[in-house]
C-alpha cells in the first residue's frame with residue numbers, strides 16, 4: 001500500500017511502522033485491558049481504535065513484546081508496554097501506528113490527514129509567527145503544519161505531561177525541527193502522498 005511505503009520512507013532507523021484500512025467490527029481487536037480503558041467511546045471510534053491497536057500489537061510482537069496491550073491513559077494517551085514507545089493515528093478510513101524499543105528512541109508521535117488544504121478558519125488558529133513552511137505551498141502547507149503539531153503534541157505528552165495548544169508549538173520545516181513551550185525540541189518529518197503523514201520524535 002502507498003501509505004506503507006510512505007511510512008517506511010520517512011521512518012528513522014529503529015522505528016517500525018504499519019497501517020490498516022479500518023473495517024466495521026475492528027473493535028474486536030481491542031484486548032481486555034484496552035477495552036476497559038476506552039469503554040465509553042462510540043462505534044466508529046472504537047473500530048478505529050481497534051484497527052490502530054491491531055497494527056500496534058503486530059509491531060510490538062516484532063519488537064519481542066509478549067503482552068502487547070496498549071491501554072488508554074487519562075488524557076487519551078496510549079500507554080505502551082515497558083521498554084517500548086509508539087504512537088497511533090487514524091483518519092476516516094485508515095489507521096497507522098509506529099513503535100520502537102525505548103533504547104532506540106525516546107518518544108514519537110504520528111498523525112495522518114487528507115492531502116487537502118486546511119479550512120481557512122482553522123489556518124489562523126494553527127499557524128504562529130515562528131512557524132516556517134520552507135518549500136511547502138501555503139495551501140497544503142497549512143494542513144501539514146496542523147498534522148505536524150498534532151504529531152509533536154503526541155510525542156511530547158509522554159515526556160512533559162502537558163496538554164498543548166497549536167500556539168505552544170513552533171515548527172520549522174526548513175530545519176526539520178519543532179519546539180514546544182516547555183522547551184522540548186523534536187525532529188519533524190512529513191510525506192504528502194497519498195495522505196499527509198507527519199512524524200515527530202526525539203532520539
Ligand SMILES: CC(C)(COP(=O)(O)OP(=O)(O)OC[C@H]1O[C@@H](n2cnc3c(N)ncnc32)[C@H](O)[C@@H]1OP(=O)(O)O)[C@@H](O)C(=O)NCCC(=O)NCCS
Nearest residue numbers: 049075076077078088089090149150153154157164165166
Ligand atoms: C491527541 C489529539 C491531538 C489527537 O487528535 P485526533 O485528530 O482526534 O486523532 P488522531 O487520529 O490523530 O489520534 C488519535 C490517537 O492519538 C493518541 N493520543 C490521544 N491523546 C494523546 C496524548 N495526550 N498523547 C499521545 N497520544 C495521544 C491515541 O492513541 C489516539 O488513538 P486511540 O484513541 O485509538 O488510542 C487530540 O485528541 C487531543 O488530545 N487534543 C487536545 C490537545 C490539542 O488538540 N492541541 C492542539 C494540537 S497540538
